Amino acid sequence: MSIADLFDHFLFDLDGCLYLRDQVIPAAPPTLAELRRRGKKILFVTNDPRSVRSFYAEKLNRLGIEARAEEVLGCGWATAAYLQEHHDLAGKTVFVVGPEGLMEEMRLVGLRVVEGVEAKNADFVVVGGHAGFNYQEMMIANFALRNGAHFYTTNRDATFPTPDGPVPATGACLAGIEVASGLSAISIGKPEPGMYEVARSLLGSGRMVMVGDRLDSDIEGGKRAGIGTVLVLTGVTTREEAIESGWRPDFIVEDVGGLL
Numbered sequence: 001m002s003i004a005d006l007f008d009h010f011l012f013d014l015d016g017c018l019y020l021r022d023q024v025i026p027a028a029p030p031t032l033a034e035l036r037r038r039g040k041k042i043l044f045v046t047n048d049p050r051s052v053r054s055f056y057a058e059k060l061n062r063l064g065i066e067a068r069a070e071e072v073l074g075c076g077w078a079t080a081a082y083l084q085e086h087h088d089l090a091g092k093t094v095f096v097v098g099p100e101g102l103m104e105e106m107r108l109v110g111l112r113v114v115e116g117v118e119a120k121n122a123d124f125v126v127v128g129g130h131a132g133f134n135y136q137e138m139m140i141a142n143f144a145l146r147n148g149a150h151f152y153t154t155n156r157d158a159t160f161p162t163p164d165g166p167v168p169a170t171g172a173c174l175a176g177i178e179v180a181s182g183l184s185a186i187s188i189g190k191p192e193p194g195m196y197e198v199a200r201s202l203l204g205s206g207r208m209v210m211v212g213d214r215l216d217s218d219i220e221g222g223k224r225a226g227i228g229t230v231l232v233l234t235g236v237t238t239r240e241e242a243i244e245s246g247w248r249p250d251f252i253v254e255d256v257g258g259l260l
Contacts, residue, residue, distance in 0.1 A: 014045075015046070046072070119140045123149060123150065159171075210229050
């Protein structure tokens with residue numbers, strides 16, 4: 001019996017699990033195609049806030065992995081949905097420390113994205129890692145938070161995997177803002193339960209498993225949500241780290257092909 005036989009629904013992390021930047025993990029396309037052939041439901045769950053869901057679906061298809069935008073659960077989209085559910089957003093403003101894709105998610109739920117002097121009095125500060133992070137952003141976010149803005153982050157991942165090794169991610173950008181303001185952001189993405197609650201609502205009842213390369217988001221999140229966990233070794237975590245971790249995965253495989 002394979003791991004795939006034990007579950008009905010598969011949540012897949014993206015970077016480090018199915019691809020590394022623009023390089024597909026060779027085992028990914030045939031493995032996911034076989035899971036679909038067996039009638040398994042698939043959801044792509046990412047803590048990358050840089051783009052909207054359609055972008056990730058298009059990228060996956062370009063890499064040979066069948067995907068639809070509605071099968072992508074991104075932390076940017078999840079954060080916007082959370083704000084919409086828990087706050088009255090009518091006429092409200094947001095200062096986004098993050099990429100254009102995250103700004104677009106905020107606009108789609110009715111928030112007005114502000115910058116510069118106006119941003120110092122924004123109603124919300126939302127942080128998502130991006131390569132253009134700078135001191136000016138940190139300063140404006142600090143002013144807005146000290147003026148009473150609600151504080152959210154898409155996730156707390158310190159790094160994300162690349163072919164050249166781990167590089168700074170959202171958590172690294174967030175840390176400076178939290179230290180400067182003295183406040184702690186509410187995090188929405190993995191490993192927080194909210195992401196997995198949304199996943200369950202999208203997939204319905206059935207045996208669910210999280211497949212990813214990170215102990216501190218994928219595996220911890222799956223464990224906290226009470227679902228199965230599979231660690232792949234194509235990303236940031238080694239087998240030794242997994243064995244010694246307090247968040248030990250249910251299964252460890254070299255790559256997603258190990259599911260079969």
